[in-house]
Amino acid sequence: AVTRHYKFDIKLQNVTRLCHSKSMVTVNGQFPGPRIVAREGDNLFIKVVNHVQNNISIHWHGIRQLQSGWADGPAYITQCPIQTGQSYVYNYTIVGQRGTLWWHAHISWLRSTVYGPLIILPKRGVQYPFAKPYKEVPIIFGEWFNVDPEAVISQALQTGGGPNVSDAYTINGLPGPLYNCSAEDTFKLKVKPGKTYMLRLINAALNDELFFSIANHSVTIVDVDAVYVKPFDTETLLITPGQTTNVLLKTKPYFPNATFFMTARPYATGQGTFDNSTVAAILEYESPKTIHSSQLSLKNLPLFKPTLPPLNDTAFAANFTSKLRSLASAQFPAKVPQKVDMRFFFTVGLGTNPCPKNQTCQGPNGTKFAASVNNVSFSLPTTALLQAHFFGKSNGVYIPDFPITPIFPFNYTGNPPNNTMVSTGTRLVVLPFNTSVELIMQDTSILGVESHPLHLHGYNFFVVGQGFGNFDPNKDPAKFNLVDPVERNTVGVPSGGWAAIRFQADNPGVWFMHCHLEVHTSWGLEMAWVVLDGKLPNQKLIPPPADLPKC
Numbered sequence: 010a011v012t013r014h015y016k017f018d019i020k021l022q023n024v025t026r027l028c029h030s031k032s033m034v035t036v037n038g039q040f041p042g043p044r045i046v047a048r049e050g051d052n053l054f055i056k057v058v059n060h061v062q063n064n065i066s067i068h069w070h071g072i073r074q075l076q077s078g079w080a081d082g083p084a085y086i087t088q089c090p091i092q093t094g095q096s097y098v099y100n101y102t103i104v105g106q107r108g109t110l111w112w113h114a115h116i117s118w119l120r121s122t123v124y125g126p127l128i129i130l131p132k133r134g135v136q137y138p139f140a141k142p143y144k145e146v147p148i149i150f151g152e153w154f155n156v157d158p159e160a161v162i163s164q165a166l167q168t169g170g171g172p173n174v175s176d177a178y179t180i181n182g183l184p185g186p187l188y189n190c191s192a193e194d195t196f197k198l199k200v201k202p203g204k205t206y207m208l209r210l211i212n213a214a215l216n217d218e219l220f221f222s223i224a225n226h227s228v229t230i231v232d233v234d235a236v237y238v239k240p241f242d243t244e245t246l247l248i249t250p251g252q253t254t255n256v257l258l259k260t261k262p263y264f265p266n267a268t269f270f271m272t273a274r275p276y277a278t279g280q281g282t283f284d285n286s287t288v289a290a291i292l293e294y295e296s297p298k299t300i301h302s303s304q305l306s307l308k309n310l311p312l313f314k315p316t317l318p319p320l321n322d323t324a325f326a327a328n329f330t331s332k333l334r335s336l337a338s339a340q341f342p343a344k345v346p347q348k349v350d351m352r353f354f355f356t357v358g359l360g361t362n363p364c365p366k367n368q369t370c371q372g373p374n375g376t377k378f379a380a381s382v383n384n385v386s387f388s389l390p391t392t393a394l395l396q397a398h399f400f401g402k403s404n405g406v407y408i409p410d411f412p413i414t415p416i417f418p419f420n421y422t423g424n425p426p427n428n429t430m431v432s433t434g435t436r437l438v439v440l441p442f443n444t445s446v447e448l449i450m451q452d453t454s455i456l457g458v459e460s461h462p463l464h465l466h467g468y469n470f471f472v473v474g475q476g477f478g479n480f481d482p483n484k485d486p487a488k489f490n491l492v493d494p495v496e497r498n499t500v501g502v503p504s505g506g507w508a509a510i511r512f513q514a515d516n517p518g519v520w521f522m523h524c525h526l527e528v529h530t531s532w533g534l535e536m537a538w539v540v541l542d543g544k545l546p547n548q549k550l551i552p553p554p555a556d557l558p559k560c
């Protein structure tokens with residue numbers, strides 16, 4: 010293992026897409042941001058220097074941060090933001106993880122422009138559980154707004170309505186040829202015939218789950234959220250914001266000069282407006298030096314385009330996710346908690362709050378949009394929760410009374426919906442060290458059913474079950490998979506359904522859990538867990554670094 014140093018200068022950069030130029034917040038002037046490459050076991054020092062007017066913090070999405078919660082990054086959860094002119098060194102060790110993760114700003118909507126890949130190679134001398142690919146290529150999906158996304162969310166919060174949607178999706182920062190004024194801004198992947206490429210897919214889009222497909226090629230899924238899975242082939246895949254997926258793409262033997270679209274567009278189940286456009290990149294076969302007679306018929310091939318599922322294809326989503334299984338091999342076992350110490354049942358969904366007096370609100374029936382977990386819409390404190398916890402100063406910052414079941418039980422997927430009102434608060438769950446947790450997340454139909462990608466910081470969890478309708482505590486647990494469930498850090502709670510996860514609370518600290526659709530986070534679809542120290546030295550949160558930002 011080695012120590013790796015990176016420097017992230019947060020600065021403004023002019024970027025032009027779709028013939029619109031804007032000055033936007035970037036890391037080192039790059040969009041998408043720089044790629045971090047490390048090996049399992051390495052120690053990272055990433056110095057972030059803030060040269061812009063916005064406050065900022067960076068989250069290393071999916072990194073366990075064992076005992077090093079101060080480096081996790083969500084603003085007002087594990088740290089105060091880095092203010093203008095200030096800097097902070099994120100120092101952490103990558104323990105027991107290898108695969109594709111990513112990093113992004115974790116304050117307001119700055120992650121729309123501040124994000125990049127975080128690639129963890131296996132330890133030196135350790136092989137992948139599949140043949141070594143010829144090449145590895147990060148493919149990072151994003152969303153482009155012609156305007157400043159910070160203005161989009163602040164306007165939505167002020168009016169109580171839904172935000173304006175993005176103008177394009179991007180692949181490696183480029184919208185591609187299906188948009189006006191964008192043909193030059195197309196990501197091209199040149200490939201050789203008969204080779205295996207590993208695509209490291211990352212969904213960094215703000216507000217949309219995406220379907221992805223490559224024309225005339227299927228891919229083999231080998232890893233999700235930096236955990237190996239049992240390989241399976243698919244022509245189309247689904248990836249939610251926050252998720253990563255490694256796939257193997259085997260190129261065909263003879264396709265001189267052929268070009269294929271790789272496209273992505275949303276899987277959307279909500280009632281609101283969304284950007285329903287399609288991003289395309291191009292897979293281009295190199296031209297061979299000599300053309301064999303059997304290949305002549307393949308000259309001058311058209312551009313091949315894939316077909317993606319309909320925008321609301323929940324059946325595809327359910328079928329695809331049901332195929333994801335942990336590899337669960339001797340070398341990479343699935344350590345699924347077999348017994349449970351504490352059970353939780355959380356509703357996740359959108360709701361509304363009354364419109365404040367003297368204001369007109371653009372939410373449903375003149376109300377204000379809100380989102381909640383168990384009817385609690387989370388409000389961020391003005392100081393960091395982790396500091397408050399570590400220094401024993403939680404009074405006035407948070408209340409450790411997060412409801413472990415819904416305050417007002419109702420028919421969660423019924424129609425017509427009821428119980429739309431939510432309360433606000435900074436309420437947390439406190440867990441003793443090493444508690445084995447089972448959590449059922451139930452989507453609600455308060456404003457129409459919708460799939461929510463729930464992300465937990467500081468942990469991976471096992472998705473032991475999922476289904477549609479109301480979770481049935483008498484029947485559903487018998488069907489849980491406790492052998493090889495997929496292990497990940499972000500799970501799509503099915504539209505009008507539920508997901509059951511288990512994790513072992515072996516990482517002390519304060520850990521945010523939220524919907525990775527950014528607008529839902531802005532509306533309060535989140536909560537946090539406090540995990541107490543254990544008795545042994547390697548079960549305790551380390552003290553904060555001296556340069557930890559102050560609020």
Ligand code: C2O
Pocket residue numbers: 068070083113115251464466521523525
């Ligand atoms: Cu990728 Cu809390 O986020």
